[in-house]
Amino acid sequence: MAIETTRLDPVLLTDEEMHQFLVDGFLILQPTVPVGTHETIDEKFTWLVEHETNPGNNILPRLPELNLVLESPEVRGAIISLLGLNYLIHPHRYWHYKKPSDMDPDDHEKIWAQVMAGSHQDSYSPSRQPKSHHLRYARFMYYSHDVEEIHGPTHVIPGSHFHAGIADEDRAREIPVIGPAGTVFLSHFELGHAAGVNLSDRVRHMIKFLFMRTEEPGAPSWQSTSTVWKTPEVVAAPYDLEPAWRHHWSWLCGVNGTTETAPAHETGVIDTLLTRLNAGSQIERTCAIYELAVIGNEVVGPLTDRLSAVGEQYPPNESPYQAIRGATVTMDDAAYTLGAMGADAVESLVGLLDSPHEWTRINAVFALGEIGSKADCAVPRLVELLHDPFHGVIRFTANALGNIGDAGAQKALCHLLDTDSDAWKEPAEMGWSLGDLIHVNVAMTLARLGAAAADSEADIIRHLNHPCGQVGIYLIEALRRIGAPSALDAVVRDLAIRRWDASLHDKRQF
Ligand SMILES: [Fe+2]
Structure with missing residues (x-):
């Protein structure tokens, strides 16, 4: 065909x-x-x-x-x-x-x-x-x-x-x-x-x-006629998550962080919402995250205190990141809240990056990444965290830098591709080493930086033959998005020699 x-x-x-x-x-x-x-x-x-x-x-x-x-x-x-x-x-x-x-x-x-x-x-x-x-x-x-x-x-x-x-x-x-x-x-x-x-x-x-997605939404990318949220008349889910739906609609429309004015809250209401984080029914949890995010400044203190304390629960190497092999890491609800809040939360989250507890650092890094471009002032500190003693923090930091999309991280990211400490050679899971896991996250971020990683073109080309295939796939995407003739030439040369003949089989191998 x-x-x-x-x-x-x-x-x-x-x-x-x-x-x-x-x-x-x-x-x-x-x-x-x-x-x-x-x-x-x-x-x-x-x-x-x-x-x-x-x-x-x-x-x-x-x-x-x-x-x-x-x-x-x-x-x-x-x-x-x-x-x-x-x-x-x-x-x-x-x-x-x-x-x-x-x-x-x-x-x-x-x-x-x-x-x-x-x-x-x-x-x-x-x-x-x-x-x-x-x-x-x-x-x-x-x-x-x-x-x-x-x-x-x-x-x-x-x-x-x-x-x-x-x-x-x-x-x-x-x-x-x-x-x-x-x-x-x-x-x-x-x-x-x-x-x-x-x-x-x-x-x-x-x-x-x-x-x-490679880029933060700047405007609706669909056939948009109105940026006003409208709950569909028929909802297959049997519950109302309106605060969450409104946040995500607004985010997709290009609004970073909360712009809605929260209704006046009694202190008791805020306390109730805070107690629902990581507790109560899933519906209450999800609504509490987005109702608190809209409140903004007033709840940054209790939320960051919570993230600061939550790390103390886990001894080194026993955080939820470590415990869940082969799965997705669910962050603390406070991290989702601060991540949805936007600029108001950045300064306090940067303060948490100095925590001695890896689960606190990893949640703070995640929340800064969710804030995206409005957390760009955190990039220098995040670049330092690419040398964190805990590999999970390094991986999540690479992800966060990809969400923020700032060119200032590219050299440090490329340096990580040259790094393969003995500790990283250990098999991690499913045949990947820790180094593979870290390098995939780094390459993914370079792909998402795209043109913002143009100064690293030569370094990216140098790593196309990384033994972990996913790294090379992302680096090809990084070069494609850089788009310079020399970058595209490297892409074509790499892919041409890997072209697969789908008509071959065990009875005819040529
Ligand atoms: Fe599945």
């Missing part, structure tokens, strides 16, 4: 579709692709199941027709709308195929129990990245064939994307995502979901890709 060389104009989302996405955490699309695309992909998936192992992150060169879906005007338009024009495709992607189950199709209780037990929020790759409420990542799932309930569709928990975790009451709300061949399901990265049970007689194919 010929690959289209001309791109159709992206189909951007409407205000209503954006409202719905913020509330439910997902939307479903039907991409426009050349006739036969889904059938070709489905046949190739089925052939691969029988003849090869799962190519994992290398699936695109193995099955390049998937690009037709990723490049469709509906998918590009939706991703531009959600993540901004200069989004990146994250190197992690995974083809989930499900062979027919041997479960009794009439044992509905057992089937449902399996779906509920499998409910989860995804882990980032590589693991142990901070869970962000802001729309920085979107998950893409695609079916190459008609998927009905019998095929074991992905299930989803509407409105769970601001949750710190998935509770039993959430698991009970899983609904199946079904649709004809070509159905694309886009969701907030933190949305809870689960695999279904394949009770049909064919292999079910679904492939997941991740997209990431």
